[in-house]
Amino acid sequence: MSTQKFNDERLLNILLAPQISEKATFVAEKNEQVIFRVASDATKPEVKAAVEKLFNVTVDSVQISNVKGKQKRFGRYMGSRKDWKKAYVCLAPGQEINFAASEQG
Template sequence: MNQERVFKVLLGPHMTEKAAVAAENGQYVFKVASDATKTEVKKAVEALFEKKVKSVQVVNIKGKVKRSARGEGRRNDIRKAYVTLAAGETLEDFTGNE
Protein backbone atom coordinates (compact mmCIF):
# COMPACT_ATOMS: atom_id res chain seq x y z
CA MET A 1 0.00 0.00 0.00
CA ASN A 2 1.46 3.35 -1.00
CA GLN A 3 1.86 6.16 1.52
CA GLU A 4 -0.80 8.35 -0.11
CA ARG A 5 -3.49 5.67 0.25
CA VAL A 6 -2.62 5.21 3.94
CA PHE A 7 -3.66 8.79 4.68
CA LYS A 8 -6.84 8.44 2.61
CA VAL A 9 -7.96 5.25 4.39
CA LEU A 10 -7.71 6.50 7.99
CA LEU A 11 -9.56 9.79 8.35
CA GLY A 12 -8.99 10.17 12.08
CA PRO A 13 -9.76 8.76 15.51
CA HIS A 14 -13.36 8.47 16.68
CA MET A 15 -13.31 9.48 20.33
CA THR A 16 -16.46 8.80 22.36
CA GLU A 17 -17.10 7.34 25.78
CA LYS A 18 -17.65 3.94 24.22
CA ALA A 19 -14.36 4.25 22.30
CA ALA A 20 -12.53 5.20 25.51
CA VAL A 21 -13.80 2.05 27.23
CA ALA A 22 -12.79 -0.05 24.21
CA ALA A 23 -9.31 1.56 24.23
CA GLU A 24 -8.71 0.22 27.74
CA ASN A 25 -9.10 -3.28 26.29
CA GLY A 26 -6.74 -2.74 23.35
CA GLN A 27 -9.43 -1.90 20.79
CA TYR A 28 -9.25 1.46 19.02
CA VAL A 29 -11.86 3.20 16.85
CA PHE A 30 -11.07 5.12 13.66
CA LYS A 31 -13.18 6.95 11.10
CA VAL A 32 -12.27 5.43 7.74
CA ALA A 33 -13.00 6.14 4.09
CA SER A 34 -16.26 4.79 2.70
CA ASP A 35 -14.39 2.52 0.26
CA ALA A 36 -11.82 1.20 2.77
CA THR A 37 -11.53 -2.55 3.25
CA LYS A 38 -10.47 -4.43 6.38
CA THR A 39 -7.08 -5.30 4.89
CA GLU A 40 -6.45 -1.69 3.91
CA VAL A 41 -7.30 -0.51 7.42
CA LYS A 42 -5.00 -3.14 8.92
CA LYS A 43 -2.10 -2.17 6.67
CA ALA A 44 -2.67 1.53 7.31
CA VAL A 45 -2.62 1.16 11.11
CA GLU A 46 0.46 -1.06 10.98
CA ALA A 47 2.24 1.43 8.69
CA LEU A 48 1.34 4.59 10.63
CA PHE A 49 1.65 3.37 14.21
CA GLU A 50 4.09 0.46 13.68
CA LYS A 51 1.97 -1.87 15.83
CA LYS A 52 0.78 -5.41 15.16
CA VAL A 53 -2.96 -5.59 14.40
CA LYS A 54 -4.89 -8.68 15.51
CA SER A 55 -8.28 -7.98 13.90
CA VAL A 56 -10.41 -5.29 12.26
CA GLN A 57 -14.19 -4.89 12.37
CA VAL A 58 -15.87 -2.34 10.10
CA VAL A 59 -19.26 -0.70 10.79
CA ASN A 60 -21.39 1.50 8.53
CA ILE A 61 -23.39 4.13 10.42
CA LYS A 62 -26.32 5.80 8.68
CA GLY A 63 -26.72 9.54 9.22
CA LYS A 64 -29.62 10.74 11.33
CA VAL A 65 -32.52 12.69 9.86
CA LYS A 66 -32.82 16.00 11.71
CA ARG A 67 -35.51 18.63 11.44
CA SER A 68 -35.05 22.37 11.69
CA ALA A 69 -37.04 25.50 10.83
CA ARG A 70 -35.92 25.16 7.19
CA GLY A 71 -37.15 21.57 6.84
CA GLU A 72 -35.55 18.18 7.09
CA GLY A 73 -31.87 17.54 6.69
CA ARG A 74 -29.71 14.48 6.94
CA ARG A 75 -26.34 14.05 8.58
CA ASN A 76 -23.58 12.34 6.67
CA ASP A 77 -23.10 8.57 6.79
CA ILE A 78 -19.84 7.45 8.40
CA ARG A 79 -17.80 4.26 8.40
CA LYS A 80 -15.92 3.23 11.53
CA ALA A 81 -13.26 0.59 12.04
CA TYR A 82 -12.71 -1.13 15.38
CA VAL A 83 -9.05 -2.16 15.39
CA THR A 84 -7.88 -4.72 17.94
CA LEU A 85 -4.13 -4.74 18.53
CA ALA A 86 -2.05 -7.77 19.40
CA ALA A 87 -1.49 -8.62 23.06
CA GLY A 88 0.79 -6.13 24.79
CA GLU A 89 0.42 -3.44 22.09
CA THR A 90 -1.09 -0.03 22.92
CA LEU A 91 -1.50 3.32 21.21
CA GLU A 92 -0.40 6.02 23.64
CA ASP A 93 -2.36 8.78 21.89
CA PHE A 94 -5.70 7.12 22.67
CA THR A 95 -5.35 6.67 26.40
CA GLY A 96 -6.86 9.40 28.52
CA ASN A 97 -3.91 9.50 30.94
CA GLU A 98 -2.60 12.99 30.25
Protein backbone atom coordinates (compact mmCIF):
# COMPACT_ATOMS: atom_id res chain seq x y z
CA MET A 1 0.00 0.00 0.00
CA SER A 2 0.99 3.59 -0.51
CA THR A 3 0.46 4.77 3.08
CA GLN A 4 4.18 5.25 3.79
CA LYS A 5 4.17 8.72 2.20
CA PHE A 6 1.61 10.10 4.65
CA ASN A 7 1.65 10.75 8.37
CA ASP A 8 -0.52 8.20 10.23
CA GLU A 9 -2.03 10.89 12.46
CA ARG A 10 -3.02 12.93 9.39
CA LEU A 11 -4.63 9.89 7.75
CA LEU A 12 -6.80 9.28 10.81
CA ASN A 13 -8.17 12.84 10.56
CA ILE A 14 -8.96 12.73 6.81
CA LEU A 15 -12.19 10.69 6.93
CA LEU A 16 -14.85 12.40 9.02
CA ALA A 17 -17.90 10.18 8.48
CA PRO A 18 -19.60 7.97 5.90
CA GLN A 19 -22.25 9.87 3.96
CA ILE A 20 -25.43 7.84 4.43
CA SER A 21 -28.37 8.90 2.27
CA GLU A 22 -30.69 7.44 -0.34
CA LYS A 23 -28.40 8.65 -3.13
CA ALA A 24 -25.30 7.26 -1.40
CA THR A 25 -26.94 3.85 -1.01
CA PHE A 26 -27.96 3.81 -4.68
CA VAL A 27 -24.41 4.76 -5.79
CA ALA A 28 -22.88 2.12 -3.49
CA GLU A 29 -25.00 -0.67 -4.97
CA LYS A 30 -24.67 0.39 -8.60
CA ASN A 31 -20.99 1.42 -8.87
CA GLU A 32 -19.32 -0.32 -5.90
CA GLN A 33 -18.48 3.09 -4.44
CA VAL A 34 -18.58 4.38 -0.89
CA ILE A 35 -19.16 8.05 -0.09
CA PHE A 36 -17.33 9.76 2.77
CA ARG A 37 -17.38 13.22 4.29
CA VAL A 38 -13.71 14.23 4.31
CA ALA A 39 -11.59 17.07 5.67
CA SER A 40 -11.85 20.23 3.58
CA ASP A 41 -8.11 20.22 2.79
CA ALA A 42 -7.93 16.50 1.89
CA THR A 43 -6.47 15.41 -1.44
CA LYS A 44 -7.29 12.34 -3.54
CA PRO A 45 -4.07 10.45 -2.65
CA GLU A 46 -4.63 11.15 1.05
CA VAL A 47 -8.24 9.88 0.91
CA LYS A 48 -7.10 6.74 -0.93
CA ALA A 49 -4.36 6.05 1.62
CA ALA A 50 -6.71 6.70 4.56
CA VAL A 51 -9.42 4.32 3.29
CA GLU A 52 -6.87 1.59 2.51
CA LYS A 53 -5.29 1.94 5.96
CA LEU A 54 -8.50 2.08 8.02
CA PHE A 55 -10.59 -0.56 6.23
CA ASN A 56 -7.92 -2.87 4.72
CA VAL A 57 -9.39 -2.70 1.20
CA THR A 58 -7.97 -1.88 -2.23
CA VAL A 59 -9.10 1.43 -3.71
CA ASP A 60 -9.37 1.84 -7.49
CA SER A 61 -10.07 5.56 -7.71
CA VAL A 62 -11.31 8.58 -5.80
CA GLN A 63 -13.51 11.44 -7.01
CA ILE A 64 -13.90 14.51 -4.82
CA SER A 65 -16.59 17.18 -4.89
CA ASN A 66 -16.94 20.38 -2.89
CA VAL A 67 -20.41 20.87 -1.43
CA LYS A 68 -21.53 24.44 -0.85
CA GLY A 69 -23.24 25.18 2.47
CA LYS A 70 -26.93 26.01 2.27
CA GLN A 71 -28.20 29.54 2.88
CA LYS A 72 -30.17 29.64 6.12
CA ARG A 73 -31.97 32.29 8.15
CA PHE A 74 -30.96 32.90 11.75
CA GLY A 75 -33.77 35.06 13.08
CA ARG A 76 -33.83 38.10 10.84
CA TYR A 77 -30.27 37.59 9.58
CA MET A 78 -29.17 35.46 6.65
CA GLY A 79 -26.31 33.11 7.23
CA SER A 80 -24.91 29.97 5.67
CA ARG A 81 -23.77 26.55 6.76
CA LYS A 82 -20.15 25.58 6.27
CA ASP A 83 -18.89 24.31 2.93
CA TRP A 84 -17.67 20.70 3.06
CA LYS A 85 -15.98 18.11 0.90
CA LYS A 86 -17.33 14.75 -0.24
CA ALA A 87 -15.25 11.84 -1.58
CA TYR A 88 -16.59 9.07 -3.81
CA VAL A 89 -14.27 6.10 -3.22
CA CYS A 90 -14.39 3.41 -5.91
CA LEU A 91 -13.33 0.04 -4.51
CA ALA A 92 -11.61 -2.75 -6.43
CA PRO A 93 -13.95 -5.51 -7.70
CA GLY A 94 -14.99 -7.88 -4.93
CA GLN A 95 -14.08 -5.43 -2.14
CA GLU A 96 -16.64 -3.94 0.23
CA ILE A 97 -16.74 -1.92 3.43
CA ASN A 98 -19.23 -3.13 6.03
CA PHE A 99 -19.70 -0.34 8.58
CA ALA A 100 -21.70 -2.53 10.99
CA ALA A 101 -18.87 -5.09 11.25
CA SER A 102 -16.10 -2.48 11.62
CA GLU A 103 -17.73 -0.97 14.74
CA GLN A 104 -17.75 -4.28 16.62
CA GLY A 105 -14.19 -5.32 15.74
